[in-house]
Amino acid sequence: MVSASSLEDRVKAEDPDRALCAQFLPRGMREDVFILLAFHNEVTRALAPARSSAVVGPMAGYVRLQWWRDVLEGTRPPEHEIAPLMLGALERGVFQYSTVLGILDARETELAPEQDVTHWSGMMLKGSGGLQRAVGEALAVQDPTLLDRLSACGAAYGAGAMLRHWPVLQKSGRYIFPGSPEGLQNVAKTWLEQSDNTQSVPRPYQVAFLPAVLARRDVGRGIQSAGMARGVMDRLAVMAAGLKA
Template sequence: MKKDGQRTQQDALGTGYLEDAVRRADPDRALCARFLPASVRPDVEVLLTFHTELTRALAPARSAAIAGPMAGLIRLQWWRDVLEGARTPAHELAPPLLLALERGVFCRETLLRILAAREAELDPQPDVNVWRKMMLDGAGGLQRAIGEALGVRDEGVLVRLDACGAAYGAGAMLRHWPSLQQSGRYLFPGDEAGLQEEGEAFLSACDAASLPTSGQLAALPAVLAERDLKRGSTQAGLRRGLGDRLAVMRAGWKATRAFQRSGAADS
């Protein structure tokens, strides 16, 4: 039987609405989310849709040279006000997101870190330390939040999930490096080889294979990160192949079985 919060989400946004939206906007993370327990998937779909909304806030800054980053910063500030309780949540996504916070599914600070990463992208600085923090807070914070939804509270494990998300983000950036050069995005302040090295360092810090079962389930994007970092930009502009999807599915089934055997899953 669904929890009240999950039923409220479905009633507000429509059955399957978020799942379809996430699959279109973020197919990699949507695939990984399919292996999460049914009890947490609705909350994670809200989280991923929230992340997509924040990313969309960057679009005006990339397309309007006159407006600069201001339009994006205003949209991001609106979400900051919502998360901090300073604004009425007049957006269909805001109530289920706030409800998840109230139920302790996600930590508010984690969501604020994700938001801060998008703000940092609107203020690009040619400093690798600033870039690293942006990756750990943004893509990294997203994987931390998924770990939180799975009940992970060990800070050491959560830090490794930060690194997992950052590795995935660096791998995706490397995979599309040639086309991203023209996009106006805040990219790694160095060359392709340097980006690959940074991504591999994130991946090593995650060490997904040695995570506890809940951490392994939250760290499925590490599978794609490893494959992307090995290939570099050779598949720039191409859709993911069957090999990538099968690799995630194999790892997902294995992690799901281990998670269920550990007794961490809902009965």
């Protein structure tokens, strides 16, 4: 079984933004959140084109995602180094099954894209949004309104990342926003407003909203930052907010 330290190092390499935000979580739940992030990276990797000529196109992605669904539902052995760790976290009630299965739903939606903003928004709220909602669940957030705000926070971060990588994503075949970058900015701004309304966030839960720091910066810059590496000022902004929280 993969060690906690090697898993954390892997997530830092593959998803440095979310890994940085996770560093400010209480130590007792940090390991579970890194398991969640590693799981998210695996199911996202399932969308990559099949290397085998026997299974090609979207069907290859469906097969891989169904494998994970079967594992989580207990109908298939967890024959992947991340799978037993993720199952353990679910069995301990760290994350809700419905939230994690929603992340799988989002990735399946990406395999059957529709040029419709509502369809795309639903995918983002379950995918990137669901990931942040699960972080809130690890922090024992139970207020449905607060969990919805975390979903909006995660979706806003995902939209901001889409703006930063817009030219690359356009060529990748991934399901990107069905409209202009300006339209994507507007949707992301709405999600930021939903995640950061006048209702205060209890102090123990503020660290779950750290991705909104990066979202605000990415969305504010819009397409102008496309293709640029993540700047040190972005990371310092997260660190300052994390220390304050």
